[in-house]
Amino acid sequence: MKFTRKYIGIRYAAPLTLLLLAGGAQAADSGQEYGPDPELPEPQRGLLPNMTVPEPAEWGDMKPTVPDSYTITAIATDLKVPRQTLVLPNGDILVAEGKGGGKAPKSRPKDFIAGLIQSQGTTSVKGGDRLTLLHDGDGDGTYEDQTVFAEDLNAPYGLALVDDDLYVANQDSLVRFDYEEGQTEASGPPEVITPLPSRINHHWTKALTASADGDYLYVGIGSNSNITERGMAAEVNRAEIWEIDPETGAHRAYATGVRNPTALTIQPDSDELWAVVNERDELGPNLVPDYLTSIQEGGFYGWPYSYWGQHVDPRVKPENPELVESAIAPDYSLGSHHAPLGVDFSNTAVGGEFTNGVFVGEHGSWNRADPVGYKVVFVPFENGEPSGDPVDFVSGFLTGEGKTRGRPVGVTVAPDGSVIIADDMTNAIWRVTRDDANAQPAESATEAPSASSNEEATSPEDEPEMPEDGYAGDA
Known part of the structure; x- marks a missing residue:
């Protein structure tokens, strides 16, 4: 297998960025703040924000870096924009593949400039609009069977399994497939549970998880703008986390003011809903922190009127002091503009310092x-809450020269302690295993990464494909 990754568009963003930023904020970047009580700098605003996407680089004979006593292997390549994964009861892995968005009109010069710069950091491979199933028949860590489980979907992203019901959050609807353990292909087209907001779809991804008892599904729905520049009418039913009854499709806003909730998960033991959220842009390189937080039923998390609790965003008019007063500060800052798109709780099988x-x-x-x-x-927890600075678990995607070899999206922790990572730039799935685990990791089945393409990739002569608006969330 080879990595499918073909690049188009602007090869060098830095000179263009420097030219465009002549009238923008130029303050030096300070250190990123992590944890429950970050020190927030004053907002910085200019004609244009700082905008840079690293130039792509090949893996060559390199792999991502993992801690000592762990091994990383590419278990699937040549995918069509993998986003999120789901480990099934028999150990099979489902991969949601697709690109969404693209309906948001570009009305300001910044929109066109940002689109050109963003286009450098995305694959040109056409999104698969499908679910791919990976099967390891002999349990040796090599997923020798790779089949299409379902196709003709619409930018699928979130995945959840409740008993014999497989749920998929497309960019425009929540759907359900019948599922039997060991099944390798859907038995028929999916049933639509409920439509999801998809007009404009500036933030298109629809994160998904099920409650611990399986009675409800939770779907993350991002805002239709950075900070209401399209008007509040465009934000109806947006920047919310929905609670959905899968039997009837009835839904309600479980939490609001959550600008772009890109991944959801349930905390073991407490059964609490947690999310990672992409916060707003254009207030400087160190505002506003993206965050990890528990989600309180009925909670309001600030967007668009404020950030990190009661820090008022001066750009939003009219103001809403009553809502600002009620805004909940997140549990944990991940730092500004990190663009978290995946989250999952660890388990004891992962081992080492990464169990809690x-x-x-x-x-x-x-x-x-x-x-x-x-x-x-990895964000360590103590007494059920985040505790301490984040620890690098898989790195090496960003080179010392400021180039990038890949971009992580979904993260799933399997019962056996392996950590599954979707990479939508390399178009691969990585698997990290502990070396002394009972199931020893297999040697990589892939060849050295290359920039080879498949029939879905465009040629160098084709026009650059603009990225979906906001990507999966300003990423």
């Missing part, structure tokens, strides 16, 4: 001169 906490996939964002993110971090 969460893994977060950081896609990396374009809204800084110095890129951050581009890795999977």
Whole structure:
């Protein structure tokens, strides 16, 4: 197998960025703040924000970096924009593949400029609009069977399994497939449970998880803008986490003011809903922190009127002091513009210092001169809450020369302690295993990564494909 990754568009963003930023904020980046009580700088505003996407680089004979006593293997390549994964009861892995968005009109010069810069950091491979199933028949860690489980979907993203019901959050609807353990192909077309907001779809991804008892599904729905520049009418039913009854499709807003909830998960033991959220842009390189937080029923998390509790965003008019007063400060800052797109709680089988906490996939964002993110971090927990700075678990996607080899998205922790990571730039699935685990990791079945393409990739002569608006969330 070879990695499918073909690049088009602007090869060097930095000179263009420097030219465009002549009238924008130029303050030096300070250190990123992590944890429950970050020190927030004053907002910085200019004609244009800092915008940079690292130039793509090949893996060559390199692999991502993992801690000592762990091994990383590419278990699937040549995918069509993998986003999120789901480990099934028999150990099979489902992968949601697709690209969404693209309906948001570009009305300001910044929109066109940002689109050009963003286009450098995305694959040109056409989104698969499908679910791919990976099967390891002999349990040796090599997923020798790769089949299409379902196709003709609409930018599928979130995945959840409740008993014999497989749920998929497309960019425009929540659907259900019948599922039997060991099944390798859907038995028929999906049933639509409920439509999901999809007009404009500036933030298109629809994160998904099920409650611990399986009675409800939770879907994350991002805002239709950075900070209401399209008007509040465009934000109806947006920046929310919905609670959905899968039997009837009835839904309600479980939490609001959550700008772009890109991944959801349930905390073991407490059964609490947790999310990672991409916050707003254009207030400087160190505002506003993306975050990890528990989600309180009926809670309001600030967007658009305020951030990190009661920090008022002066751009939003009219103001809403009553809502600002009620805004909940998140549990944990991940740092600004890291663009977290994946989250899952660890388990004891992962081992080492990584048994109690969460893994977060950081896609990396374009809204800084110095890129951050581009890795999977582990946030340690103590007494059910985040405790301490994030620890790099999978890195090496961002090179020392400021180039990038890949971009993590979804993160899933399997019962056996392996950590599954979707990479939507390399178009691969990575698997991290502990070396002394009972199931020893297999040697990689892939060849050295290359920039080879398949029939879905465009040619160098084709026009650059603009990224979906906001990507999966300003990433």
